[in-house]
Amino acid sequence: MENGWFTVETIDAQTFAISEYRHWEETHCYLLLGQDSAVLIDTGMGIADITPAVRSLTSLPVMAVLTHAHWDHIGGLKHFEETAVHEAERSWLEERFPLPDAAVIENLTRMPCLFPADFDIHAYHVFQGRPQIILHDGDTIDPGGREIRVIHTPGHSPGHCCLYEPERKYLYSGDLIYSGCLDAFYPTTDPVLFYDSIRIIREYRIGKILPGHHRLDVPVSLAEDIEEGFRQIEEKGLLKHGSGRFDFGNFQIRL
Numbered sequence: 001m002e003n004g005w006f007t008v009e010t011i012d013a014q015t016f017a018i019s020e021y022r023h024w025e026e027t028h029c030y031l032l033l034g035q036d037s038a039v040l041i042d043t044g045m046g047i048a049d050i051t052p053a054v055r056s057l058t059s060l061p062v063m064a065v066l067t068h069a070h071w072d073h074i075g076g077l078k079h080f081e082e083t084a085v086h087e088a089e090r091s092w093l094e095e096r097f098p099l100p101d102a103a104v105i106e107n108l109t110r111m112p113c114l115f116p117a118d119f120d121i122h123a124y125h126v127f128q129g130r131p132q133i134i135l136h137d138g139d140t141i142d143p144g145g146r147e148i149r150v151i152h153t154p155g156h157s158p159g160h161c162c163l164y165e166p167e168r169k170y171l172y173s174g175d176l177i178y179s180g181c182l183d184a185f186y187p188t189t190d191p192v193l194f195y196d197s198i199r200i201i202r203e204y205r206i207g208k209i210l211p212g213h214h215r216l217d218v219p220v221s222l223a224e225d226i227e228e229g230f231r232q233i234e235e236k237g238l239l240k241h242g243s244g245r246f247d248f249g250n251f252q253i254r255l
Helices: 051-055 087-094 101-108 191-201 221-235
Strands: 006-012 015-020 027-033 038-041 062-065 082-086 133-135 148-152 161-165 170-174 181-183 208-211 245-247 252-254
Touching: 027 208, 062 133, 082 087, 087 133, 191 221, 221 245, 221 252
Parallel strands: 038 062, 062 082, 082 133, 170 208, 181 252
Antiparallel strands: 006 015, 015 027, 027 038, 148 161, 161 170, 245 252
């Protein structure tokens, strides 16, 4: 169902994807309903207020948990009182985001997009604020009746995390795994750590991957394919910044 700018899709009776398909980034946020509260994994680009979409699904208190603190995942943080980010990216929220607003706006408008009528691109700012909760590898989040594990998976960014639900075998993979171009070319990325993180994730029993961008229905085998892609790049001695873009069909890796 559409909720203004956002599209809401049901994963299961207590889990929903809230997506921004109208923009080329095609970002996904995930709302996880517990018995006592709810967890919103990522908050989108900040082009529109995500709270009406969230409130159409639950009246529970909501904690916003970031897979990482890039602009396209933190845009809606200002609408939530309880927010969580990995310790390695706390300063990106509290002090300074690595890119200036002008660079973010250039990326935001890189491809044609029919923005909402009330969106003013000239007033757009990257979120800055103090997170209430600092995440570490191995932490657990429990909104009541469902356990969510924090897995530190750096590479795309220093504090990138995947969230894992052992009972459902859901992996909320952020920007580590999706069908599209996986970016590890920014100065704040690390191609070697990205590869290491894919190998860490492969040790988990995954029944469903819920990505941060593009296709929602990615096969679980995509994690294995990405690991193999990185292996091939490493074997050629090219696992480093500046090596270029490698196309593997249903995904690409840009270094």
